Amino acid sequence: MGVWQSEEFDKHEQVCFFSDEATNLRAIVAIHSTTRGPAAGGTRFKSYASDDMALDDALRLSRAMSYKSALAGLPVGGGKAVIIGDPRELKSRELLLAFGRFIDRIGNVFATGEDVGFSVADVETMFEVTPYVGGMSKGAGDPSIHTATGVLHGLRAVAEFRLGRKSFEGVKVAVQGLGSVGWRVARQLHEAGAELIVADIDPEKVTKAQNDFHALTMETDEIHAAQADIFCPCALGGVITMTTAPQIRAHAVAGAANNQLASPEAGAMLAQRNILFAPDYVINAGGVISGVEAMQNMPGRKKIDMAPLEDLLESIYGRLLEIFVRSEKENRTPEAIAQMIAQELIREQPLEEYA
Ligand code: NAI
Numbered sequence: 318m319g320v321w322q323s324e325e326f327d328k329h330e331q332v333c334f335f336s337d338e339a340t341n342l343r344a345i346v347a348i349h350s351t352t353r354g355p356a357a358g359g360t361r362f363k364s365y366a367s368d369d370m371a372l373d374d375a376l377r378l379s380r381a382m383s384y385k386s387a388l389a390g391l392p393v394g395g396g397k398a399v400i401i402g403d404p405r406e407l408k409s410r411e412l413l414l415a416f417g418r419f420i421d422r423i424g425n426v427f428a429t430g431e432d433v434g435f436s437v438a439d440v441e442t443m444f445e446v447t448p449y450v451g452g453m454s455k456g457a458g459d460p461s462i463h464t465a466t467g468v469l470h471g472l473r474a475v476a477e478f479r480l481g482r483k484s485f486e487g488v489k490v491a492v493q494g495l496g497s498v499g500w501r502v503a504r505q506l507h508e509a510g511a512e513l514i515v516a517d518i519d520p521e522k523v524t525k526a527q528n529d530f531h532a533l534t535m536e537t538d539e540i541h542a543a544q545a546d547i548f549c550p551c552a553l554g555g556v557i558t559m560t561t562a563p564q565i566r567a568h569a570v571a572g573a574a575n576n577q578l579a580s581p582e583a584g585a586m587l588a589q590r591n592i593l594f595a596p597d598y599v600i601n602a603g604g605v606i607s608g609v610e611a612m613q614n615m616p617g618r619k620k621i622d623m624a625p626l627e628d629l630l631e632s633i634y635g636r637l638l639e640i641f642v643r644s645e646k647e648n649r650t651p652e653a654i655a656q657m658i659a660q661e662l663i664r665e666q667p668l669e670e671y672a
Contacts, residue, residue, distance in 0.1 A: 318369050325376035331426075332376070335419040340412035341402065344419065345372055347379035348396040350663050351426050354621075356396030357451065357605070357612055358382040359432030360416075360439075362404040375399040381576075382605075384659035385598040388636055389629065391609050392621045396427045404434040410442060417443035420450070425617040430608065451611045452604075460604030463626070465501035467603025467633045468573050471595050472506070472547065474637035475571045479593040480546055486510035491535070491543035491567065494552025495522040498573040498601075502551060503530055516540035517552070541565055550574040557594075562586040571595035578652065588650045595637055596655040603630050 320332050331348040348356045358379055365371040375397050383395025400407075400416065420429055420443065430452035431437050440450045452460055472490070476482040485506055491514040492503045503513055503526060513532035516539075517523050526532040535543055541550075541561045548567040550556045554576035557565075562583045570577065570592060577597050578584045587594045606629045613620045623629065640658065644651045 318372075320372065320376075323369075323373055323376055325373045325380065327376070327380050329376060329379065332372075333419075333423060335416070337412070337415040337419075340409060340415050341407055342412045342415050343401045344398060344416055345375040345401075346396065346398045346420070346423060346427060346429075347372075347375040348423075348427055349376075349379040349394070350383040351394040352663050352665075353383075353387055353394050354392035355425060355612065355615075355618060356382070356394035356427045357386065357608070358395060358397035358427075358429060359452075360398040360400060360429045360435045361432045362400040362402070362408065362434030362439075364403045365399075365401055368401070371399050371401045381598055383663055384656065385602050385605055387659045387662035388599050388655060389602040389606050390632060390636075391606065391629075392623070393605070393609060393612060394426075396429075397432075398429050400435070408439070413439055413442040414446050417446040417450070421447035423449070425449075425615070428612055428615060448615050451608045459497070460607050461497035462501065463603035463607035463630060464498045464573055464601055465505065465603070467606065467630045468498065468502050468549075468551075468571075468600055469505050470631050470634040471600035471637050472502075472549070472571055474634045474641065475547060475569045475593060475595055478638060478641045479569045484510065487512065488547065489514065489543075489545040490547045490549050491515070491540050491545040492532075492549045492551055493517075493537070493540045493556065493572070494550065494574070495519070495526055496551065499549075499551030500526075502549065502573065503532070507532075514540065514543045514545055543567065547571055550577050555579040557583045557587065559583055559586065562590070562592075565590070565592055567592065569593040569595070571600055572597070573601045575601065581652075584650050584652050593641065594651050596640065596652045599637055599640065599655055600633060602633060606630060 333346040335344045379397035386393040428449040495517040507530040515526045515532045516537045542564040549572035551573045558579040
C-alpha cells in the first residue's frame with residue numbers, strides 16, 4: 318500500500334521518509350495541515366508489525382494533532398513523527414542527532430517533541446542540531462501539569478452538563494492511572510471535594526492515594542465499571558471497547574488518556590447508553606497549549622498575540638460545553654461534533670500570516 322492509498326491519508330500536505338544507514342534510523346514525518354500555523358506533534362519511537370502500520374500511525378496521529386490544536390484555538394497545525402523500531406535496541410545518541418538533522422531539514426513548518434518511546438532527554442539531544450523541538454525541561458515546564466489543569470476544566474464542563482453540578486463536592490470520580498497527569502487530576506479533585514476510586518498497576522501509587530485522598534481502590538481491569546459519576550481514564554488508550562462500553566456504570570467518560578475509544582462503534586455504544594464522552598483530544602490539550610509560546614519563538618516564526626496560558630487552559634471548559642450542546646441538538650456523538658468543528662476551523666482562512 319502507498320501513502321496516497323492509505324485510509325488515513327486525508328489530504329496530508331507533506332509526508333517525509335528519512336533513513337540513515339549508519340544508525341539504522343528509519344523515520345516518517347507526516348504533516349497534515351499548516352493552515353492555522355506551523356505543524357507540531359511529538360515523535361513516537363516504537364516497533365510496528367509492518368511499514369504500512371507505521372505510516373498509518375503517523376498519518377492518523379498527525380491529523381489528530383491538527384484537530385487538537387485547532388480545537389484549542391492555537392495558531393498551530395498538525396504533524397507527527399514516527400521512528401520505526403524498538404527504542405531499547407535502536408536508540409543511540411548518533412541516531413537522535415541524525416533524526417534531529419532531518420527535522421532541521423524540514424525547517425520552519427514542523428516542530429516535534431516527546432511521545433511514546435521518546436523522552437525529554439532525547440528531545441534535548443536533538444536540540445543540539447535543530448531549534449525545531451519543544452517540550453524541554455526549561456520553557457513552559459512539565460506539560461503534564463498543564464494537561465491536568467485542562468482536564469479539570471473539562472471535568473467541570475462534564476459535571477455541569479451531565480450531572481447538573483457546579484462543583485465537585487460529593488461527585489464520585491473513578492480515576493484509572495495515577496501517573497504524571499492522573500495523580501494531579503486526582504489530587505485536585507480531592508481538594509475540590511470529590512470522592513475518588515482509583516486504580517493503577519503500581520501498588521505504591523494506589524496506597525498513597527488511599528492515604529492522601531481517602532480514595533477507594535479497584536482492580537485495573539475493573540475500574541471502568543466502577544459505580545461512579547465519572548470514569549476518568551488517565552492511563553492507556555483504547556480502554557473503551559465493545560466489551561467495556563456496556564459495563565460502564567458512570568454517567569460520563571472524561572480523562573487524559575489519548576485515543577480512549579477503541580473504535581467509533583464503542584463511541585456510539587456510549588452515546589446509545591446515554592454516557593457522555595468528552596473527546597480526548599479536546600480535554601487533554603493542556604500540554605500542547607503550554608508549548609505554544611516556545612513554538613512561536615522558533616527561528617523564522619512570527620509571534621502571534623495569544624491569551625495567557627491560564628485562559629487558554631480554561632477555554633477547554635467552554636469548548637467542551639459547546640460540543641456537548643451541539644451533540645445533543647444535532648443528535649450526533651460528541652466526537653463527531655468535535656471532528657466537524659475541527660475541520661471547519663482548519664478549512665477557515667489562516668489566523669494570520671505566521672512566518
Ligand atoms: P504516565 O506514564 O506518567 O502515567 C500513566 C500511569 O498509568 C502510570 O501511573 C501507570 O502505572 C499507570 N498504568 C499503566 N497501565 C495501567 C493500567 N492498565 N491500569 C491502570 N493504570 C495503569 O503518563 P501520563 O503522562 O500521566 O499520561 C497519561 C495518559 O494521558 C496517556 O494516555 C497519555 O498519552 C495521555 N496524555 C498525556 C499528556 C501529558 O501532558 N503527559 C498530554 C496528553 C495526553
